[in-house]
Amino acid sequence: MKCTFIVYRFDPAVGKEPRYQEYMVEAEPTDKILDCLNKIRWEQDPTLSYRYSCAHGICGSDALMINGRIELACQKLVRDFKTANNFVIEPLPLFKVIKDLVVDMNPFFEKHRTVRPYLISDEDPPEKEWLQDPENQKFFEPALACILCGSCTAACPINRSNDKYLGPAALLRGFRYVADSRDTATGSRLAQLDNEDGAWGCKSMWWCTDVCPKSIPLTKSIAQIKRLIKEEEKRKTAGS
Amino acid sequence: MKHQFDVIIVGAGLAGLRAAIELGEDTSVAVLSKVFATRSHSGAAQGGIGAALGNEEEDNWEWHMFDTVKGSDYLGDQDAIEILARDAPRTIYELEHLGVPFNRTPEGKIAQRAFGGHTRNFGEALVKRACFAADRTGRVILDTLWEKCLQGGIRFFDEFQLMSLIVSEGQCHGVIVYELASGKLHTLHSKAVLLATGGYGKVYKTTSNAFASTGDGLAIAFRAGAPLEDMEFVQFHPTGIYKLGILISEAARGEGGVLRNNEGKRFMELYAPVIKDLAPRDMVSRCILEEVRAGRGIDGKDYVHLDLTHLGEEVLNTKLAEITGFARTYSGVEPITEPIPVQPTCHYMMGGIAADADGKVITDSEGTPFPGLYAAGECACVSVHGANRLGCNSLLDTLVFGRRAGKEMRRYIHTVGFSPLPANPEKEAAAKIATLMESNGNETGGPIREELQEVMMDKVSVFRNRSGLTEALEKVRELKGRYQKIAIQDKGNCFNRDLLDAIELDYMLDLAEVITLGALAREESRGAHSREDFPDRDDQKWLVHTMFRYSKEEGPQVFFKPVTITRFQPKERKY
Numbered sequence: 106m107k108c109t110f111i112v113y114r115f116d117p118a119v120g121k122e123p124r125y126q127e128y129m130v131e132a133e134p135t136d137k138i139l140d141c142l143n144k145i146r147w148e149q150d151p152t153l154s155y156r157y158s159c160a161h162g163i164c165g166s167d168a169l170m171i172n173g174r175i176e177l178a179c180q181k182l183v184r185d186f187k188t189a190n191n192f193v194i195e196p197l198p199l200f201k202v203i204k205d206l207v208v209d210m211n212p213f214f215e216k217h218r219t220v221r222p223y224l225i226s227d228e229d230p231p232e233k234e235w236l237q238d239p240e241n242q243k244f245f246e247p248a249l250a251c252i253l254c255g256s257c258t259a260a261c262p263i264n265r266s267n268d269k270y271l272g273p274a275a276l277l278r279g280f281r282y283v284a285d286s287r288d289t290a291t292g293s294r295l296a297q298l299d300n301e302d303g304a305w306g307c308k309s310m311w312w313c314t315d316v317c318p319k320s321i322p323l324t325k326s327i328a329q330i331k332r333l334i335k336e337e338e339k340r341k342t343a344g345s
Numbered sequence: 346m347k348h349q350f351d352v353i354i355v356g357a358g359l360a361g362l363r364a365a366i367e368l369g370e371d372t373s374v375a376v377l378s379k380v381f382a383t384r385s386h387s388g389a390a391q392g393g394i395g396a397a398l399g400n401e402e403e404d405n406w407e408w409h410m411f412d413t414v415k416g417s418d419y420l421g422d423q424d425a426i427e428i429l430a431r432d433a434p435r436t437i438y439e440l441e442h443l444g445v446p447f448n449r450t451p452e453g454k455i456a457q458r459a460f461g462g463h464t465r466n467f468g469e470a471l472v473k474r475a476c477f478a479a480d481r482t483g484r485v486i487l488d489t490l491w492e493k494c495l496q497g498g499i500r501f502f503d504e505f506q507l508m509s510l511i512v513s514e515g516q517c518h519g520v521i522v523y524e525l526a527s528g529k530l531h532t533l534h535s536k537a538v539l540l541a542t543g544g545y546g547k548v549y550k551t552t553s554n555a556f557a558s559t560g561d562g563l564a565i566a567f568r569a570g571a572p573l574e575d576m577e578f579v580q581f582h583p584t585g586i587y588k589l590g591i592l593i594s595e596a597a598r599g600e601g602g603v604l605r606n607n608e609g610k611r612f613m614e615l616y617a618p619v620i621k622d623l624a625p626r627d628m629v630s631r632c633i634l635e636e637v638r639a640g641r642g643i644d645g646k647d648y649v650h651l652d653l654t655h656l657g658e659e660v661l662n663t664k665l666a667e668i669t670g671f672a673r674t675y676s677g678v679e680p681i682t683e684p685i686p687v688q689p690t691c692h693y694m695m696g697g698i699a700a701d702a703d704g705k706v707i708t709d710s711e712g713t714p715f716p717g718l719y720a721a722g723e724c725a726c727v728s729v730h731g732a733n734r735l736g737c738n739s740l741l742d743t744l745v746f747g748r749r750a751g752k753e754m755r756r757y758i759h760t761v762g763f764s765p766l767p768a769n770p771e772k773e774a775a776a777k778i779a780t781l782m783e784s785n786g787n788e789t790g791g792p793i794r795e796e797l798q799e800v801m802m803d804k805v806s807v808f809r810n811r812s813g814l815t816e817a818l819e820k821v822r823e824l825k826g827r828y829q830k831i832a833i834q835d836k837g838n839c840f841n842r843d844l845l846d847a848i849e850l851d852y853m854l855d856l857a858e859v860i861t862l863g864a865l866a867r868e869e870s871r872g873a874h875s876r877e878d879f880p881d882r883d884d885q886k887w888l889v890h891t892m893f894r895y896s897k898e899e900g901p902q903v904f905f906k907p908v909t910i911t912r913f914q915p916k917e918r919k920y
Contacts, residue, residue: 116839117839146843147791148791151789151846152837159389159556160555160591161591161592162671163667164384164385164388165383166381166384182675203840207840218495223493224443230438232438233438233454234447234454234455237449238449242446242448249479249485252383252388252484253383253488282444285446288444
């Protein structure tokens with residue numbers, strides 16, 4: 106069936122202003138949106154740029170705005186949309202556009218780096234594995250599904266007004282290490298997130314959770330950080 | 346632009362990152378990747394990583410070694426396989442200490458599950474050997490190692506395409522790379538280069554591999570004089586989603602899933618009475634296609650059913666969450682109540698750049714090293730997988746041999762200085778880009794790539810024969826001719842995918858030719874290489890590694906390398 110694709114185009118070498126270009130694509134209902142973009146590029150217009158790699162929602166390369174909603178182009182099929190086979194494809198909002206649908210992800214990864222996304226332990230590791238309660242592993246397991254696609258951060262209204270706010274993805278990684286029983290830096294991690302640019306920046310608007318292509322309960326995970334901060338405070342007050 | 350590092354690592358998957366961590370903070374090291382590091386295809390690995398921890402039941406490394414040797418159809422080098430199996434438990438503990446969030450047993454140890462071809466006591470029954478984090482094992486290990494590299498301040502060049510190796514007087518001292526964002530070439534001068542560029546499943550039409558899996562590192566090393574080993578051995582994973590090739594992990598069968606034909610019959614019981622659906626991948630893929638040939642495919646088509654309906658919602662939504670999602674999204678099937686349509690999909694390349702167990706690239710059958718050049722992971726052939734890789738052994742391979750390559754490079758760089766760069770090292774890469782960009786030929790890459798993927802799928806996949814392979818070889822060579830006339834329509838310098846596609850296609854054509862030549866040469870059936878005209882394994886003649894050396898004038902030249910056999914003499918392979 107024939108589908109119309111209206112695609113955001115921007116090439117800094119050609120002009121300062123973005124434009125929209127229309128393509129007709131012959132697609133199957135089961136084609137992914139990524140397949141349609143590939144058809145445009147391979148059969149009509151090789152100058153179109155976008156990122157992609159695994160094509161099944163695990164590498165996190167191809168988060169885009171599809172018909173006004175943030176989605177992975179490889180995880181949405183033509184049949185998933187009730188828009189009479191008309192599609193508008195735009196880059197992720199919030200991020201700076203480099204070319205066409207390719208955006209600058211560096212600020213996103215810079216924030217990721219600041220939450221110290223690695224296990225910190227002041228104990229020497231045992232000869233074999235650290236024992237870990239399976240309930241503890243299950244507690245933070247939903248956070249492990251993150252593919253760093255940036256969808257949540259692009260969707261978050263707080264990020265749009267406060268560019269220092271860590272954003273849902275970095276906070277999720279923060280939660281993953283705060284919650285891991287093997288990590289001994291819990292106190293300093295919580296202290297780092299205990300401010301308006303950290304966990305308290307989240308006003309529970311749920312946009313991140315709504316768009317997450319991996320269905321991660323982001324807002325709840327951030328709420329867990331807030332809860333743990335409160336508990337840590339209580340513990341400290343009780344101790345002093 | 347010029348940069349200098351002691352070591353350059355090409356590829357940011359598990360092998361590359363593990364090597365980078367080993368080189369550590371006291372070595373100047375740069376990791377470059379044509380995709381952002383966490384987009385690397387190691388992240389798509391689902392089911393697990395094998396090690397005889399014995400956390401769930403009795404196990405030992407020697408059983409793991411035996412299974413790997415038998416799984417390889419006795420073509421794997423047993424000295425290297427011994428290293429792999431013995432080092433596996435240490436590797437898992439190391440990952441756990443780095444923070445990898447493995448699933449746990451009720452008592453808090455790393456949980457383990459059954460996987461194809463992994464058995465207790467030399468084939469007696471299945472054993473739980475696969476350590477896992479749900480069905481996103483590769484993804485969490487990739488994230489953990491990448492984040493460890495961030496902690497260590499490792500320098501990354503993300504979105505840089507490898508163009509060529511800098512080689513003079515038979516020694517490698519750096520790479521030339523193309524920056525996707527600017528279209529500029531960079532010279533990275535080094536004492537050692539590790540190729541960790543992964544597989545090249547994109548040579549085939551139906552594959553579980555990423556678009557980025559085009560074998561750039563292999564083709565570049567090949568042209569620079571490094572031989573390619575055992576390239577005819579291509580693994581087709583039995584359970585790719587019908588028509589799409591997206592992987593449904595073997596863990597689905599490890600957790601108890603079964604394959605059924607159009608009669609609803611669990612056909613693997615007939616072919617592998619002891620371990621049934623968890624026979625090695627080469628066998629299960631052949632069995633599926635035998636069922637299809639006998640008219641027992643679903644609806645008379647070329648697929649069968651993977652039935653997980655008896656596993657229950659809890660197991661599917663927790664231990665197999667990703668693949669359950671894939672089935673829902675891409676086949677529109679609800680795995681809790683319906684079987685998933687599956688067919689074999691190109692998954693893994695056993696062959697690769699000939700390398701020893703320390704990651705040194707070797708140039709001949711005696712193991713003479715290529716100074717300064719190293720390879721690890723799927724792009725290398727050590728060879729631990731021989732004619733067929735067992736599930737759970739690829740992640741292990743990347744980590745064990747990535748680490749060993751890192752150690753060896755750290756030793757090597759203290760024995761040599763920086764050699765002077767040849768005059769104008771970027772010349773060849775610049776000329777290649779200019780030729781493509783300025784060409785006014787009448788071909789485009791798209792149709793050539795499609796025809797290549799189709800002919801490889803039709804003639805050089807699970808079942809092969811001389812006439813089909815000969816046809817495929819002619820076709821690949823015709824496509825190579827047409828490639829000379831392709832023109833790039835995107836004239837820009839920023840994220841020019843048109844140009845990158847053309848560069849990758851060049852590499853894929855070279856590799857397809859070597860795969861086909863190897864398959865034609867090897868007149869026997871062993872592991873994943875199944876010749877209809879030579880149905881038996883022939884140890885007298887073919888218990889050898891196939892090696893190809895590049896020759897510009899005469900095309901790839903074949904020679905052979907003996908197989909190392911230590912503990913286990915070749916026997917008939919039954920499961």
